[in-house]
Amino acid sequence: MSWLRDIRACVPLFKKEVLRFWKVSFQTVAAPVLTAVLYLLIFGHVLQDHVQVFKDVGYTRFLIPGLVMMSLLQNAFANSSSSLIQSKITGNLVFVLLTPLSHRAWFLAYVGASLVRGLAVGGGVMAVTIWFAPPGLAEPWWILIFAVLGGVLLGALGLIAGLWADKFDQMAAFQNFIIVPMTFLSGVFYSVHSLPAFWQGLSHLNPFFYLIDGFRRGFFGVSDVSPWLSLGVVSTAALGVAAIALHLLRTGYKIRS
Amino acid sequence: MSAVSFRHVTKSFQSAGRTVQALQGVSFDIAEGEFFGLLGPNGAGKTTLISILAGLSRASSGQVAVQGHDVVSDYAAARRALGVVPQELVFDPFFSVRETLRIQSAYFGLGRKDDWIDELLSHLGLSDKADANMRQLSGGMKRRVLVAQALVHRPPVIVLDEPTAGVDVELRQTLWQFIARLNKQGHAVLLTTHYLEEAEALCHRIGMLKQGQLVALDKTSALLAGTASTMLRFKTDDALPTALASRARITGRIVQVAAQDAADVEATLTLLRVAGTRIEDLELGRADLEDVFINIMQGRSARADHAATEVSA
Numbered sequence: 001m002s003w004l005r006d007i008r009a010c011v012p013l014f015k016k017e018v019l020r021f022w023k024v025s026f027q028t029v030a031a032p033v034l035t036a037v038l039y040l041l042i043f044g045h046v047l048q049d050h051v052q053v054f055k056d057v058g059y060t061r062f063l064i065p066g067l068v069m070m071s072l073l074q075n076a077f078a079n080s081s082s083s084l085i086q087s088k089i090t091g092n093l094v095f096v097l098l099t100p101l102s103h104r105a106w107f108l109a110y111v112g113a114s115l116v117r118g119l120a121v122g123g124g125v126m127a128v129t130i131w132f133a134p135p136g137l138a139e140p141w142w143i144l145i146f147a148v149l150g151g152v153l154l155g156a157l158g159l160i161a162g163l164w165a166d167k168f169d170q171m172a173a174f175q176n177f178i179i180v181p182m183t184f185l186s187g188v189f190y191s192v193h194s195l196p197a198f199w200q201g202l203s204h205l206n207p208f209f210y211l212i213d214g215f216r217r218g219f220f221g222v223s224d225v226s227p228w229l230s231l232g233v234v235s236t237a238a239l240g241v242a243a244i245a246l247h248l249l250r251t252g253y254k255i256r257s
Numbered sequence: 258m259s260a261v262s263f264r265h266v267t268k269s270f271q272s273a274g275r276t277v278q279a280l281q282g283v284s285f286d287i288a289e290g291e292f293f294g295l296l297g298p299n300g301a302g303k304t305t306l307i308s309i310l311a312g313l314s315r316a317s318s319g320q321v322a323v324q325g326h327d328v329v330s331d332y333a334a335a336r337r338a339l340g341v342v343p344q345e346l347v348f349d350p351f352f353s354v355r356e357t358l359r360i361q362s363a364y365f366g367l368g369r370k371d372d373w374i375d376e377l378l379s380h381l382g383l384s385d386k387a388d389a390n391m392r393q394l395s396g397g398m399k400r401r402v403l404v405a406q407a408l409v410h411r412p413p414v415i416v417l418d419e420p421t422a423g424v425d426v427e428l429r430q431t432l433w434q435f436i437a438r439l440n441k442q443g444h445a446v447l448l449t450t451h452y453l454e455e456a457e458a459l460c461h462r463i464g465m466l467k468q469g470q471l472v473a474l475d476k477t478s479a480l481l482a483g484t485a486s487t488m489l490r491f492k493t494d495d496a497l498p499t500a501l502a503s504r505a506r507i508t509g510r511i512v513q514v515a516a517q518d519a520a521d522v523e524a525t526l527t528l529l530r531v532a533g534t535r536i537e538d539l540e541l542g543r544a545d546l547e548d549v550f551i552n553i554m555q556g557r558s559a560r561a562d563h564a565a566t567e568v569s570a
Contacts (some may be wrong), residue, residue, distance in 0.1 A: 012363030015360075016360050019356075091345050094345075098339075100366075102333070252315070256312065257270070
């Protein structure tokens with residue numbers, strides 16, 4: 001019952017968070033779509049005739065789902081983290097702190113808005129890149145499941161980073177030294193099977209690998225590992241990160257002294 | 258039932274490796290419909306106490322309630338009953354004034370209350386700025402929006418943390434007329450301010466904090482009556498006799514000395530005449546809240562200094 005009440009209560013904060021990124025959509029949606037298209041043009045052009053990962057799947061086709069998921073993940077993270085750190089530093093977080101919203105409503109609003117931005121950017125990347133090489137739609141339910149789980153996982157991770165960071169420098173470090181390497185080294189641009197055994201083993205410890213592999217499964221019907229394994233790993237990671245984020249919000253970590 | 262109740266509230270925190278006692282067992286109530294002033298020098302604990310009331314900070318021990326709702330265990334009901342104007346001039350740069358107020362209203366589950374929002378905008382002189390982005394507003398205008406945000410859910414208890422710090426006379430008058438009207442309609446008000454004439458004019462009752470302790474709590478009229486009723490004020494360029502300098506309040510050329518009665522006034526003037534001190538613009542006036550405040554703060558401070566000397570000896 002209380003979760004139902006929280007879902008209703010979170011709507012205004014969710015709408016505000018969506019409106020916040022939508023008001024600067026050139027920066028928050030259009031720019032990451034353009035970046036992804038540039039990746040596709042450059043890597044696709046250079047590697048199209050040199051790399052084949054799955055049978056009958058050209059490199060550009062292979063690359064598109066990875067780019068879509070990478071953009072989705074990075075932007076879902078950016079939404080909650082940048083909103084929180086900006087509100088903390090400018091002091092306007094007080095307007096939300098003074099409200100009767102519960103920690104669960106905060107979580108739903110910030111993660112929900114992150115998911116919306118992630119899906120908007122991911123959808124934008126898909127809409128533009130699909131014209132270069134339609135990737136197919138073999139098992140579409142996996143696309144939806146991993147897109148939503150990816151947005152939730154990174155939205156919750158962004159929430160943790162936004163609560164933890166005291167200044168923009170710390171946030172940039174979190175983004176550039178953790179999130180970006182984890183997304184780049186998760187098989188966006190290659191299949192982990194092409195890596196040496198050590199790096200292959202290391203990639204299997206990265207939850208982002210399972211997100212991208214499972215997501216790609218939806219398009220091609222083939223993947224490096226079973227999509228059920230990916231679902232298990234990603235769900236566990238999302239639940240773990242969500243539990244930490246909820247705990248930090250409940251205890252008022254760095255926002256209520 | 259009290260509008261606000263503080264019971265044995267303490268707050269300590271670590272700063273630079275040592276424990277700071279920001280509040281040391283503060284207890285008092287604010288009645289429904291009361292206009293209450295919380296005064297004290299910088300660092301006395303006023304904002305810490307308000308932060309605990311608003312849920313921005315947590316007490317180390319003690320209980321705080323708003324209309325009977327505990328601010329920790331029943332925080333949602335407590336916050337619905339509370340409207341807080343924060344001390345810092347903060348705003349969300351993404352939104353216009355009207356959007357800001359609609360968003361704040363929605364947080365409290367009220368949806369679009371445009372009639373009340375329009376009324377707030379009108380009373381606070383913001384009607385022509387309703388669609389302006391927050392970034393485009395002057396400091397005074399932003400302060401007005403902060404007040405409107407605090408009132409957007411019609412809270413029965415209003416907390417104003419130094420709302421007139423650095424704002425012009427026009428806004429002060431607009432603000433006080435509006436707040437006084439809300440108070441007449443039954444809203445309880447908790448005000449902290451450094452402008453003591455405002456507190457004297459508005460507040461039914463006053464509490465004074467010093468170093469985290471409540472050192473005075475009484476009706477404003479009783480506090481004023483309890484101190485020396487007469488103040489001798491004059492200007493001078495000369496040094497004051499030692500006996501007088503120790504009990505005088507000196508602001509530039511202006512000197513104020515408390516006097517209990519006519520004989521005390523006469524004795525003071527005799528001291529000045531004997532010392533050959535040349536004075537001008539001599540006047541006798543009633544003691545105001547500032548005199549009461551200084552008396553209480555200095556009285557406590559002298560005792561605290563004495564205690565510290567005893568400990569160090």
